[in-house]
Amino acid sequence: MPRLPLVAIIGRPNTGKSTLFNRLVGRRIAIESPVPGTTRDHIARKVKTDDVDCLLIDTGGMGGGTDDKNFEKDVHGQSALALAAADIILFTVDGRSELTGSDHQIVRMLRRKRKRHVPVVLVVTKCDTEKMKEEAEHAFHDLGIAEEIITTSAAHGAGVAELQGIIAKHLKKLHFGKKEVESGK
Ligand SMILES: Nc1nc2c(ncn2[C@@H]2O[C@H](COP(=O)(O)OP(=O)(O)OP(=O)(O)O)[C@@H](O)[C@H]2O)c(=O)[nH]1
Ligand SMILES: [Mg+2]
Secondary structure, three states, rough: OOOEEEEEEOOOOOOOOOHHHHHHHHHHOOOOOHHHOOOOOOOEEEEEEEEEEEEEEEEOOOOOOOOOHHHHHHHHHHHHHHHOOOOEEEEEEOOOOOOOOOHHHHHHHHHHHHHOOEEEEEEEEEOOOOOOOOHHHHHOOOHHHOEEEEEOOOOEEOOOHHHHHHHHHHHOOOOOOHHHHHOOO
């Protein structure tokens, strides 16, 4: 039986990974909090779309966010594992703030560690208004790491259906899909 594809949400602390995860799963499973470093252990849930199923993984924020060195090391290790195993990477940046050193650190890590065929989707979160969405599309356009960029507002659910479509499209390109799973090809 073919394995379930893995879709990992990666990003620095507080960029809205868990909120996005909950939106995509359709239930409040991961803890959402304004305190950076909330997610410590990664959480995974099966997400069903019309065409393709996948295992969505919410990870702890990478690149620092707390003063606890052991915590940072542990979270970094877990998130790096998810990154290495992922078939698709959703890289979150906060649309309400400038890019930080941690964001750039993750970009460098993605360049080094992601497998060549693994698509990166840049998800600019917290774009709650049309103006923020437009500004973010310009501001984050040239990070140079992602196959595509999408803005979301998990608060309003904007961009979430579109992101589901993007995930399904990439999974199909990578030859994951219900038909193949069902027929065992
Ligand atoms: N306005 C707004 N706030 C958001 C949105 N998404 C997340 N937030 C807020 O941003 C804060 C951080 O969200 P989380 O989902 O916990 O962030 P995280 O990336 O999982 O954080 P760590 O687990 O610490 O790495 C919370 O206060 C959320 O309510 C959004 O689309 N719009
Ligand atoms: Mg979290």
